[in-house]
Amino acid sequence: MRLRDQFLTAAGALALLVGAAAMSAPQAKEPEKAAASGGVSDQDILNDAKTPEDVVSYGLGPQAQRYSPLKAINKETIKGLVPAWSFSFGGEKQRGQESQALIKDGVIYVTGSYSRMYAIDSRTGEKLWQYEARLPEGILPCCDVVNRGAALYKNLVIFGTLDAKLVALDQKSGKVVWKKDIDDFKGGYSYTAAPLIVKGKIITGVSGGEFGIVGRVEARDAETGEIIWKRPVIEGHMGELNGKESTMTGKVNETWPGDMWKYGGGATWLGGTYDPETNLIYFGTGNPGPWNSWLRPGDNKWTASRIALNPENGEIVWGFQTTPHDGWDFDGVNEFVPFDLNKGGKTIKAGATADRNGFFYVLDRTNGKFISASPFVEKITWAKKINDDGRPDYDPAFRPGDPSKATGDEKKGKSVFAVPSFLGGKNWMPIGYSPDTKLFYVPSNEWGMDIWNEAVSYKKGAAYLGAGFTIKPIFEDHIGSLKAIDPATGKVVWNYKNKAPLWGGVLSTAGNLVFTGTPEGFLKAFDAKTGEEVWKFQTGTGVVSSPITWEQDGEQWIGITAGWGGAVPLWGGEVAKTTAGINQGGSFWAFKLPKKLATR
């Protein structure tokens, strides 16, 4: 059995080599492409969801459904899933590890906290090389020193750093091939997302919450790092294409008062997805500034929105605003995941997004038309529902008060209890979709916040108008909640409750399983149809990353980055009690199902 497998693998490799030789012959005049043999092509990225022997993109394919067709590991066989090796990120630097690993040709590429990158032998766990970005003193990342992953293209592995640089390393040596500034970290910019590759371009957003930041999406030549286009997401700003001004985003003062659009916010800090069928890039945009909505009457486009962009020129094809005139810091950067929706006997090219504001939206991904929205967390207060036109039915009683009408000595304004809290029904952690069960898997959190205008606040030694808030759990026994949601009905099919907030992504497989990690340190597997917990493994520290799976030597493997951190431990109060005592860490765990157990 074993011999036969090896023979088949060898024969397959030989056939591939022959094919490659035959194909490369007429292209011999293009040395650059020939040199890329063994590298990652555009086709490899587009096919990523269908090639289980590798994971060459963030999200297991540009649509980021986080679904694998592998099925050796299932409800019955999973008891045989064992750790194969564990790799430590080392150093004194730990904190949050939110990275999704990539794997190609027997090498795992995984990023660590503090802008570090590792290449590891996927069979043995031995380190091949490591790269540590030299970070300047005085970086002030708002929400921990995380990195969410890298991108592979040709012979490069590319990732972003906390001081807002993009670094492209040679996959074999770990040496820097190119390095570009996304922006000036001194101006409050940073970068933590995994970049997206679309047709030879590397697509990135920006992170940063300081005054003066305007969110934008940028495309660069992935091989050189040179800018091709820039698209600011706030109306009134000019885009750029091939070094020249292109078009204006929206129209000046359509949805912003005065000149406040100039510094409108809308940071695109979570990165995007791409759908080859519609040839559109999808990005989420962050909250507007200043935080108090009364100071900026209007919808404030395109903050707290999903936008679709043309990858060739960066033009916005459509936009959909989940929280117009946001007043709760519902930083709507959440990923938009394309899928085919079967409704009324028809197949609709749809996409779904679980918004920070607590609603799960389904849109027509060709034009952004609203299809449906349903709450995916409980007891939402800020809006009564989402209306048929996709706009929220706000509850004015739950919008923080107008500071110009504040009275009393401390002038706090009205404090309101808004659900969800500003950390969101869902934060950064990626959702997943299984074409088998036709369900979305959404890691969510049940929490609200008291929020008020804080008159006694100071910035750079001077008075300013701050926000005061206290985050509170909604239920006594849990905050975290992994939900399976039917996008056709908006109904929650099953719900796994976790005491601590969930902060990691999901993975679903053809083996009818859903994997996710918990701050309590477990990597867990659930029955994708029922939510029954079928397996767990304690990694020794909190898990706040996204799992991957791949096939290697005829065996199915599972990989996860472990290391407690992220934004949750930065906030105190009731929430901190659920995560007290969790130790930091920094490691990558690889598990496999030995072949003899898979066939039993």
Added chain:
Amino acid sequence: MTRTVTPMLKAVLVSLAAVAITGAPVVARPFDEVVKDGTMRVVLYEQNAPFSDLKDGKPWGIEVDLAEAIAKALKVKAEIRLVDAGENVDGDFRLNLWKGDLAGSPLADLMLHVPTDKLLAIRNEQIFMTRPYYDEKLAFAVRKSAVENFDTVGDIGSAAIDVEGNSASDAMLLTAQGGQFRSNLKHFKSFDEAAKAFLAGDAPILAGTRANIEAALFAAKASKDEIGIKQLALGGPVKLSWEIGGAVKSDSRDLGYAVGDALTAMAENGALKSIFEKYGVEYTAPKGY
């Protein structure tokens, strides 16, 4: 160690001793350790002219001079580090005085340009504030030829106002009078940029702190006959004035007292006044001092 304790400080010491009984933590870098080391690490803000900034690669400004004068009085050397302001002063305390930043920079012994606000002190129990050394106010610079009388809120009318975005003046103007001045505002990334625009004739009014405005007009050698400085009582939730002092870690209180004594001496002998004047800023003593 010899140092004089004023009667008022004695009273404070007594009340603090009562607090200490309930369990003060081990002293981290108190006065005698700073003296023994011979250097006092001081954190100041970058891009905070005229108080502190980087000029020609060197720390520059009122509080740079002040830190050096305090160090001299304590017979130590000032080691000044300029840092970016965080999201709020509470965060700056955490990053610079008691917990540290994510890059592992050394903690400072003293931070200047701290609003000596009782509520701010209460919610940051890890730090201890020194006596204040300056009374800061929000103000306007007005080009007299463009705005005739500028005595009440109503005189602003539809005149454009240059202002640093997200600053105290910005918050005041955005919330004053039910927000009626929102469309008057022309926002800039920094006060420097707003002042440059104003001086170039961009708008007839410039909003900012009194120190900001005085220093900018002084540096530009602007004529007092042409440009006046005014304070207006606008309604709204934003504070129009606050006092500025220093802060130390709460278990280094004795260092805080020593700094306070040095400040008192400098207020009395006129040294504070001359430091402020060097930068074109009129020294206004905090109330009660």
